[in-house]
Amino acid sequence: MTDIVSKITSYNLFNYLFPGVLFAVIATKWSIYNFKVENIILGVFLYYFMGMTISRIGSLWIEKVLKKSKLVKFSNYKDLVYSSKKDDKINLFSExxxxYRTLISLGFCLLLTKIYSEYDDYFDIPDIYTTSGLTIFIIIIYILSYKKQTEYINKRIKANKD
Structure with a gap:
């Protein structure tokens, strides 16, 4: 267990565990769902997974919306790779x-949970639809995340070759 804790980076804490815990606490208060876990070890893994999923939603959709709305503009990836070698603060700022993107996603996920909670209570949606839909959604998120991460790896390899 000590070995696992020593390998947790600030990125893991602030982009996965922190938003997962926040989501569980706030969604439990705001909705009809209870995300509290009594077993602390199980809770850490569950909240980490929830936070990682929230982060992926931010990476896949929130980022795209912000780019298309022109609220954010990204630099060329090759320039990022080159510049981060010269200025190590760029990696910190990127983290x-x-x-921030994950926290925006957290707000979005909390809002969706609250809305769904209200409709679930009103329409009495069967659990099988909720769990099946959520499972399919999570599978799609991680397929798209895998694709995006593979593209980043390929871009980084290409940027380092040039």
Whole structure:
């Protein structure tokens, strides 16, 4: 367990565990769902997974919306790779940037949970639809995340070759 804790980076804490815990606490108060877990070890893994999923939603959709709305503009990836070798603060700023995006995603996920909670109570949606839909949604999120991460790896390899 000590080995696992020593390998947790600030990125893991602020982009996965922190938003997962926040989501569980706030969604439990705002909705009809209870995300509290009594077993602390199980809770850490569950909240980490929830936060990682929230982060992926931010990476896949929130980022795209912000780019298309022209609220944010990204630099060329090759320039990022080159510049981050010269200025190590860029990686820190990128991590902070991703935390902000994850917190935006957290707000979006909390809002969706609240809305769904209201409709679930009103329409009495069967659990099988909720769990099946959520499972399919999570599978799609991680397929798209895998694709995006593979593209980043390929871009980084290409940028380092040039």
């Amino acid at each position: 902070i940037n991703n935390t």
